[in-house]
Amino acid sequence: MADPSSYRPAPGSIPTDPGVYRFFDAFGHVIYVGKAKNLRQRLNSYFADPAALHFRTQTMVRTAAKVEWTVVATELEALQLEYTWIQQFDPRFNVKYRDDKSYPWLAVTMGEEFPRVFVGRGAKKRGTRYFGPFGQAWAIRETVDLLLRVFPMRSCTQGVFNRARSSGRACLLGDIGKCSAPCVGRISPEEHRAVAEDFCSFMGGNTGGIIGRIEREMYNASAALNFERAAVLRDSLVALNRVREKNSVVLRDGLRADIVGLADDGTQVSVQVFHVVDGRILGERGWIADRSDDRPLTELLEAFLEQLYSEDQEVPPHVLASVEAEDTLVEHLTQRRGGTVTVKVPLRGEKRALLDTAVRNAELALQQAKLKRATDLSTRSTALAEIAEALSLDEPPLRIECYDISHTMGTEVVGSMVVFEDGLPRKSEYRRFIIKSFEGSNDVAAISEVLGRRLRRLVDERSSDVRVDATTGEAARFSYAPALIVVDGGQPQVNAAAAVLADAGLTDEIALCGLAKRMEEVWLPGEDYPLILPRASEGLYLLQRLRDEAHRFAITHHRSRRAKTVVESVLDGVPGLGEMRRKALLKYFGSMRKLRQATVEEIAEVPGFGPTLAAAVKAAVEDTGGEAINLTTGEVTEI
Incomplete structure (x- = not known):
């Protein structure tokens, strides 16, 4: 890879006008196209400290061998030129949106002598009019089947059409009225094209005009005593209305x-x-x-x-x-x-x-x-291999534990441990930790305590002769050491966790890293600079899943404790209201707002409550005001 400084433009040579720039690789291929209001300001940002750049941007500037720019008069011209060059050069470092699945199109080949309607997928072709794409192929096929009763245009392939033309015999669709059979001359090319145009007009949204015209033809046929023609037109109206019902109105002003x-x-x-x-x-x-x-x-x-x-x-x-x-x-x-x-x-x-x-x-x-991505075996294997390579591990870490801390302004501090084995969560081995040794927002000390308690349990179970639980007959779960420990945080949290590992004598056995949220940086013990994994890396994605799962598990535990603490503080001192009855209140009423709005009679309906206790609870909650507490999530809001 090239050093960006080797092709950096001379200071002051880049204009400050709006324009479009292109990065080229050593073979002269365009690898990135961008626009800027100020070319000098934008291009200088690419040649700043590489560590401050996004990983993909780092890769791009190191892959490039030169940069060129074109000045334009306005930002609009810059946008137009950028669009043109992206279409022309297809640069590999520009963002490319890809379909998350293959969607079916409804296509009408208006470029042919006898236009054909069909449902297909893939790239569009010149001379064909497309509608959609649609969510389900079967749904649009049903729509086409209904519309062919009204607009009997050709829907067969070219081979079927040629065979019918050479034999002089129409196919089944022509016999049952779903095709006007242009292959055998029942309708002229001009008349068939008019049918196809009506089909496209209806699919394009002109439903009212088409239906109105058919209604008028039906009434005229009835007035002329041509009842067979009127009946056919009536059936056509029924089919068209069924198609309209499939696409219900979502915007009443008829907006496109x-x-x-x-x-x-x-x-x-x-x-x-x-x-x-x-x-x-x-x-x-x-x-x-x-x-x-x-x-x-x-x-x-x-x-x-x-x-x-x-x-x-x-x-x-x-x-x-x-x-x-x-x-x-x-x-x-x-x-x-x-x-x-x-x-x-x-x-x-x-x-x-x-x-x-x-x-x-x-x-x-x-x-x-x-x-x-999470459930695919090959993807998980790739992720574990990438983590092992990035952290210089001898083999992929099959068991990974991740730790997170949650608290509210330094109170109700809790920790969480989640376990992934072979890239999948092992929820039966998740653990929660209640931290009571200190108060305050000290995540470093909290990580030290949580990890210390977990590792002490690991060492104790290893040294114990009893390696099987006497009740369940299962092996002591904490005796299994993780191959990798991940902490939610940066350098301070990682260094604190490294000190705990050293105290337990497990530094050589268990690998350690931290994942910082701001830039998704991977920190290693004793390192002054973080490790930057590619944004699209499967390894980074697995580490993010670990961190997010640990955070979810910690915040859920924290909210439940916070709700319990808030309720206990509100109901503290109510005579006869013990822990079991408080739990009954938590289950019966979903929020403090509802509890405060309840009457004495409604509170008395809670199992274990009588009129006297209900009146005492009512008096206690009325003395507190101004806040509503969700007893499930612990959220506190003003009333």
């Missing part, structure tokens, strides 16, 4: 828009798009991309919309997104469409509700992608 919801977890970004035509969802699609750097969601939205509205995707008049868009992006889309385009974030009403649904779908897609 794309609804774009984004979800981000710091390592990946998920996007869900609903294509709304005439107020109905006619298509949906999802993408997932690996985070290339720490850019805000506004810039990720810009990159996504540039990819979405490529040459074969029409820009709608409205885009409703979950994040704000830059004015230059709106101008760019307006020019691409040839008409006004608005990009905004709805705050209320049915549009906001639909946007929330898109965001929720994006979050679920992100969760499914994580679950797929």
Whole structure:
């Protein structure tokens, strides 16, 4: 890899104008394209301290051999040129959104003499009109089957069409009225194209116009006593209305828009798009991309919309997104469409509700992608191997323990230990720790106490002759030493944990590292600088899952204790109210607000309570005011 300083432009040579820059590798290939309001400011950031750069950015500048730039007049021109070059060069370090699954399209081959309708997947072709994509292939096939009764256009392959034309015999679809049989001359090419145009018009959202026209033809046929024709048109109306029912109205103002919801977890970004035509969802699609750097969601939205509205995707008049868009992006889309385009974030009403649904779908897609990575055997093996290589371990750590601390302003300090074996959580071996030896927000001391208690138990069980639990007959679980211990925190927490390992004489047996949240840095004992794993690394992803699971387990325990402490402080001193009856109150009423609003008679309905005790509880909760306590989560809010 090249040293970035070897091709860094001379100081003062980079202009301060807006423009677009390209990084090239040693073979002259473009590996990254970017735009900037100020070229000098942006490019200088790439040649700063490499340790301060995102890992992917570090890799890019070290892979590159030179950088060039082009000055433009405005930010809008920079955006347009960046879009053009990304399409032209396909740089490997630019963010690329990929479909999280393969979606079916409804296609009409308008470029052929006799247009054909079919459901397919994959890349689009020139001369074909596309609708969708759709969530389920079977659903759009049912829709096509209904529409062919109304618009009997060709749906057969070219081979079937040629055989029917050469034999002079129509296929079954022609005999049952689902095809106008242009192959045998029952309809002219012009008439068949008109049928195909009506099909596309209906799928494009002109449902009212098509249905209105067929209704008029039905009434005219009935008035002319052509009842057979009127009956056929009536059946066509029934079929069209059934198709409309499949795509229920979501926006009553008949809006045509794309609804774009984004979800981000710091390592990946998920996007869900609903294509709304005439107020109905006619298509949906999802993408997932690996985070290339720490850019805000506004810039990720810009990159996504540039990819979405490529040459074969029409820009709608409205885009409703979950994040704000830059004015230059709106101008760019307006020019691409040839008409006004608005990009905004709805705050209320049915549009906001639909946007929330898109965001929720994006979050679920992100969760499914994580679950797929977590449960895949080869992925887990890769993650463990990457951790072993990064930490210089002799073999992959098959048992990993992670520790976290939770407290509220230094009170109710608790610790958690979660266990992953072979990359999967072993929940039966999770442990919670209550820390009473000190008060205050001292995570370093808390980590020392929690880890010290766990390692002392490990040493004691190893030295004991009794290695089997007398009650269950199982081996003492704490006697199994982890191959790796992960603590939630940076250098101070890791050094404290290293001291505990040294005191227990286990430094050579158990590896140790810490994971800091801010930059996802991996800290090793005695090191002054952290280890930076690639953002898309499976090893880093596994460490993040460990850390997040330990945090979840700790905060759940902390909330339950906090709720219990708050309730005990409120009800402290009530005569006859012991621990069992307090638990009964916790189970019967979900929050202090509900307990405070309850009458004496309602409190007396709690098992073990009578009128006298209920009156005493009512008096105690009425003396406390101004706060509502959720007895499940421990959340305290003002009333």
